[in-house]
Amino acid sequence: MAEKLEQLEQHLEQFIENTRQMGIIVSDFQPQGQPVLNQKIHAMITGMQEIDRCKAQLQDVQVPLEVFEYIDQGRNPQLYTKDCMEKSLAKNEQVKGKIDALKKFRSQLMLELDKVFPEEIAKYKAAREIVKEEHT
């Protein structure tokens, strides 16, 4: 996968460089530059054909649409990856906090229920032990 992406990247860089050179030729055109311009046009069409051939090898590559928003704003797409990582870490911490709070609540609830319904809680605990043994 990395090789295919590198190949596409090379083709794109060559295409862009060719286009840039065409722009320089055209910006101050001289008659003796016409054969060179024609050669550049041929190279541009060849470049487009090569890029089109790369398309078939990269059908399974998926890109999130939110990255395009970053690029359209002129921002580094690596910032999108960074934001995703930070959001996932924050959500992970949030969920862990909820789980810890619920565990504390459960233990506190069991303590209080044990005080109010000692026999029922004893039966409940015995039933839970049976379930645990059958799982293991």
Add this chain to the structure above:
Amino acid sequence: MAGDERWNYGNMDMYLPQNPPSSGAISQNYNQQTEPLPHRTDGEPPVTQNGQATHEDSAFYLLKDMPGIPRPGGPHHVSPGAQAAVDITGSVNLIQHHGLEHSFHKFCGKKVKEPLSNFLPNLPGFIDTPGLQDGSSLRSLIEKPPIVGKELYQLSGPQLQGFRLHPGPIPEQYRLLHQQPPAKKKHKNKKHKHGGASSTASGEKEKKTKKQKKHEDSEKKEKKKKKDKKKKKTGST
């Protein structure tokens, strides 16, 4: 890690008995009970034979697996996939679990520069401007995709005649497209960016220039000596 205090406790009341019974009453009812209670998955207390839910029977309805009640996959059967999914919860560091620590330190540990040109330094032209300004946004490409599927052929001789241009410069309004942004000042710490390869290359270049200078200096000295000798010879004669 701090937990979220904005939780909704509205649905929790359905699990609490409305009239807390005395422990004696419950134990009597449990001893009289002969048949296992039907298992309900909606969280409601089980219904007895007369069709009425009783809080006296609510001691065990919180159990996920009722002892004595067979389940379709066998007694207390849990599929391996479901068991694995239960083991992985938010209490685990999921970034570590999925082996993304290196990526996390790479993107979040170091400062990532804001402009797009830092990601693509070799692209010509101004790329840090928003794409909507000049109609080159990727979003417009998705909303109005170009015509694809046609074969690409090289242009023939008569077709290339259409690209014969008049000599001279282009109008000023089109010249800006080929202007390059000002070259960024390179920091002196090139060694950190490019690693050891360029440092050795620059070192070799420095050595070469020093060697060249030494060679040139020695050549100059020799030339001076020759000139002095000639002057002495001409002076003596």
